[in-house]
Amino acid sequence: MPKFYLTTPIYYANSRPHVGSAYTTIVCDVIARYKRMCGYEVAYLTGTDEHGVNIERAAEKLGITPAELVDRNQQIFRDLWKLLGIQHTHFIRTTSAEHARAVQTLVRRTMARTPDAIYKARYEGRYCVHDNLYVSDSSEPANCPLCGRPAELISEENYFFRLSAYQGKLLALYRDHPEFVQPDFRMNEVRSFVEAGLKDVSISRRSIKWGIPWPDDPEHVFYVWYDALTSYLSGIGFGQGEGGEANPSFKKFWPANLHMIGKEIIRFHAVYWPAFLMAAELPLPEKIFAHGWLLFEQEKMSKSKGNVAYPEPIVKALDELTGAKVGNDALRYYLLRETVFGQDGNFSRDALLTRYNADLANGLGNLASRVLTMIENYCEGIIPDPGNATVPLRIHELASQPHRDAILSSYENFEFSDALTVTWAAVELVDKYLVEEKPWVLAQKTENRKQLEQVLYSAMESLRIVCALAHPVAPESTQRIWSQMGLQGALADVRINQLQWGDFKPGTRIGKPEAVFPRVDKKEAWERIEAMENEIRNPAGAAPKPAAEPAAGAKIAIEDFAKIELRVGVVKSAERIPGADKLLKLLVDIGEEVRQVLAGIALAYAPEELIGRKVVIVANLAPRKMRGLESNGMLLAASADADGKPVLCTFAEDIPAGSKVK
RNA sequence: GCCGGCGUAGCUCAGUGGCAGAGCGAGGGUCUCAUAAUCCCUAGGCCGUGGGUUCGAUUCCCCCCGCCGGCACCA
Numbered sequence: 001m002p003k004f005y006l007t008t009p010i011y012y013a014n015s016r017p018h019v020g021s022a023y024t025t026i027v028c029d030v031i032a033r034y035k036r037m038c039g040y041e042v043a044y045l046t047g048t049d050e051h052g053v054n055i056e057r058a059a060e061k062l063g064i065t066p067a068e069l070v071d072r073n074q075q076i077f078r079d080l081w082k083l084l085g086i087q088h089t090h091f092i093r094t095t096s097a098e099h100a101r102a103v104q105t106l107v108r109r110t111m112a113r114t115p116d117a118i119y120k121a122r123y124e125g126r127y128c129v130h131d132n133l134y135v136s137d138s139s140e141p142a143n144c145p146l147c148g149r150p151a152e153l154i155s156e157e158n159y160f161f162r163l164s165a166y167q168g169k170l171l172a173l174y175r176d177h178p179e180f181v182q183p184d185f186r187m188n189e190v191r192s193f194v195e196a197g198l199k200d201v202s203i204s205r206r207s208i209k210w211g212i213p214w215p216d217d218p219e220h221v222f223y224v225w226y227d228a229l230t231s232y233l234s235g236i237g238f239g240q241g242e243g244g245e246a247n248p249s250f251k252k253f254w255p256a257n258l259h260m261i262g263k264e265i266i267r268f269h270a271v272y273w274p275a276f277l278m279a280a281e282l283p284l285p286e287k288i289f290a291h292g293w294l295l296f297e298q299e300k301m302s303k304s305k306g307n308v309a310y311p312e313p314i315v316k317a318l319d320e321l322t323g324a325k326v327g328n329d330a331l332r333y334y335l336l337r338e339t340v341f342g343q344d345g346n347f348s349r350d351a352l353l354t355r356y357n358a359d360l361a362n363g364l365g366n367l368a369s370r371v372l373t374m375i376e377n378y379c380e381g382i383i384p385d386p387g388n389a390t391v392p393l394r395i396h397e398l399a400s401q402p403h404r405d406a407i408l409s410s411y412e413n414f415e416f417s418d419a420l421t422v423t424w425a426a427v428e429l430v431d432k433y434l435v436e437e438k439p440w441v442l443a444q445k446t447e448n449r450k451q452l453e454q455v456l457y458s459a460m461e462s463l464r465i466v467c468a469l470a471h472p473v474a475p476e477s478t479q480r481i482w483s484q485m486g487l488q489g490a491l492a493d494v495r496i497n498q499l500q501w502g503d504f505k506p507g508t509r510i511g512k513p514e515a516v517f518p519r520v521d522k523k524e525a526w527e528r529i530e531a532m533e534n535e536i537r538n539p540a541g542a543a544p545k546p547a548a549e550p551a552a553g554a555k556i557a558i559e560d561f562a563k564i565e566l567r568v569g570v571v572k573s574a575e576r577i578p579g580a581d582k583l584l585k586l587l588v589d590i591g592e593e594v595r596q597v598l599a600g601i602a603l604a605y606a607p608e609e610l611i612g613r614k615v616v617i618v619a620n621l622a623p624r625k626m627r628g629l630e631s632n633g634m635l636l637a638a639s640a641d642a643d644g645k646p647v648l649c650t651f652a653e654d655i656p657a658g659s660k661v662k
Numbered sequence: 663g664c665c666g667g668c669g670u671a672g673c674u675c676a677g678u679g680g681c682a683g684a685g686c687g688a689g690g691g692u693c694u695c696a697u698a699a700u701c702c703c704u705a706g707g708c709c710g711u712g713g714g715u716u717c718g719a720u721u722c723c724c725c726c727c728g729c730c731g732g733c734a735c736c737a
Contacts, residue, residue: 185666189732192665196733263731292731338674344730351674354686362699370696377695421685428700440694507683515697583737600736637737 004040005033005253009261010092010231014058016536017080019347020262020284020294020477022311026332027291027341027416028260029086033472034411037496045235047092049228051211051221066210070095083315085328085475092225092235094212094227101546103222104215104241107203109243110280117162117279117632122155142569159204159220166200173274180291180505181270182414183342186263190270201272217221229273232256233282243401256285263290289414294335309347313532318356321525322518323506330517331473335414336473349529353522360477362656363427364466365517368436368481372513378443383460383486384453385506404499407469416473423469430462459503460485468494477516486510521637526660565620566636566661567591568651574610586610586635590617591658598631601648614662616649 008028011021025046032044050070081088092099093569110117163207173180174191181187192478204220211221233239237247244250261269269288277284315327334352337359339345375381376534403422410419433453442452452619464485467478482491486508569588582600597617616636636649 187733189665192733340675346674351686358696359687361697366699368696370700372696374695431700434695435693438693438695443669443695513696518695519697519699598736602736635737 001039001041003043003253004032004035004258005043005045005236006035006255006258006260007044007232007235007256008088009265010045010047010049010094010228011077012052012054012237013050013070013077014054016073016076016310018600019309019311022080022084022331023335024260024262024291025081025088026084026087026335029084029088030332030336030416030472031061031258031260031414032087032495033475034494037468037472037494038408039495039497041252042086043090043236043249045090045092045232046077046086046088047235048077048094049224049231050093050095051075051589052224053208053210056208056210063620065338067095074315078313083328084311084332090407092231092236094231096234099182099231099234100212102234103212103227105228105239105244106230106233106280107222108215110276113281114279117165118159119162120157120159120334122157133571137249139489156206158202158206158223159214161203161226161272161276161279163198163201163272163275163281166278167194169278170194170198170271170275179287180274180284181266182287186266186290190266193267194271195241198271210422225268225272226276229268229276232259232273255283257287259285259288261288261290263292266290289342291342292339294339294345294347308537309349309386310533310536313351313529313536314349317525317528317532318520321528324516324518325476326356329477330360333360333420333474337420339417341414341416342617349526350522353520356517359424360474360517361519363424364470364481365477365515366465367427367430368484368516369513371430371456371463372484372510374439374443374456374508375460376513378439378452379456381510383504383506383508383510384457386454386457387450401587404465404469404497405601408497411472420470420473423466426462426466426469430459430466433462434459453592456505457504461501464504465499465501467491468496468499471496480514480516484511484513484516508615544614567617567619568655568657568659568661569595569597569615569617569633570657571613571615584610588615588617589631589657590619590633590634591656595619595632597633597635599635599637601635601637605648613648614651614655614657 006028008025028044028046032042035042048070050066055066055070055367059066062069070093070186078091107118171194174187174194178187179402201223203223203226204214205223207218208221212227214220214222230238231255233244233250237250238244238254238572240246240250245254259269259273266288269290274284311331315329318327318330319325330352334355335345335347337355338351375383376525403426407419407422410416410422437451437455439452439455439459442448443457461484463481464487467481467485468491471478471494475492479491487504567590569590572587572589572594574584574586582602584599584602584605586599588595588597595617618634618636621632621634637647
């Protein structure tokens, strides 16, 4: 039996999952179910990334230990996956003993096989706590390229991975396997990133405790990305025996056929990860697919905007309002149907409810209902024998092998929207067919019996095939229709690539027809979802959160603050810098001198409107060069979140330039 | 600034060198097996602007405008 091994990212367990994580996981589940129906033995790994400063700090805030925090959060992930019908076969926690062993085994193996791949050196630089990312930018101050938050300054002895040595090998990999990264435009982005040159990366930390200890050097703890990526190995059994490959499950499933990720973490998967594996002399995964983001009502979801959507309210609200278990399939269908996979997509409750009523309730659900009712009423609930009547041409087209194969090929290429569009075209066609043939009229006269039976058989057989083709996306409801049609066993066991017209056995006794997708009132559903979302955002009894998240982490002493010299400055001149989008060159009078300060505020402020304004300057910041120009100081500005435009600090009353701010 | 993509009916998007399409929404009609479901008809849209190639361009090329992504850069 051929194998297929796919993974979701190992989700960071510092908070609960939103629809974005659910999206990735659902997509993988659809692929996993599809592959199983094609006869593959599937290993499907997901899990939680439970180490790092962020977890430490989040736990500290709640007054619990990191272990307690991640225990709690990983359970929320598991519960959600259960609610969404996710059939993962493996779940890895990075705090588990077997994972720790795997990480240590991997690094030992690497040092044994490629002795110069890992070395110890002093790291002085910036680290983004939020994204667990070392910021390679050597300028000062540095900010995280992912989230834009200021990176924290750290200086410590670290183990480094010699990524710089892998530029040529990675480029060769991309050249020989252009399918390695998908979609293709991502491959191009990755390639140009690597062509621009690679720096070595730190893969250990000394300053934190909450991590996996470095073998024979327990002062060090593994860098979170090295730790987390290794989950793809440990999750299926790596880490046993000499070299780590003794486990039969690992032998069977590695290398992964697919790492499904969001586009924001492509660099780690398409650059770091293959380099880590090359150094360890392990086979590389076959494919990295980076999908787009799910925007919420056209905006990027972000906690600070308060527009994070969670999956649970949608699923539960639909289940409650319909009195049927439909929410999960509705969400899955919507996510895969509405967006072009790979691109950014929009998540809109209104569109979801529209899709539910139009495609699921009025479409598939109603078709099942009308066909089953007619079998019940006109054929005593027994599937009729069509004899050797030819299949009506148009129906036959949709049920034919080329058509089936077109849908399967869409699944194969992760073109879920296409697969569903074509599958649902079959639903429409059968509806049309019924209107044309009018079985309810045929049933009036006994001489039409043969034709009636042929029509109803064709409709049932089409419905059977549609259910099978839609099963990976809508597993629960298609199974329910399957059972109502009198078909035995699990639809999941059907070999989707061997579907044949005519396999529906005449004489089958159907089950009791029952609405699979009851219609919902959109307004009512919308309000119910909204209410449940608010419940999650602001749990009853919980104190409302302060609007601005306090700078994560430990308090500083007054002496620390005293090191910072803040002064009032007056902007004397301001001009754009050629070649820079965001940067302005300012001359600022701070009393005893006029300083040249560069500030990244060009998107928010026109140069001319700044002249004469009183601003706050960090006066004792070390000079730094940007775009070839020296900056002597830093302008203070506030921004709502990572994407927000900066707003300058200013004064309501008058105050002379040079005054100290404290 | 560099690289890439996009700009088509109210909305979401397909699409091809030669009569501009689908779904949703809206309007009208129809059937009655069905979940007030199905099915049929109806949108006269400068296919972003301006040039060019061509017998002919929405589809090929160039400029411009607007939007988006990656890199660089940045609070």
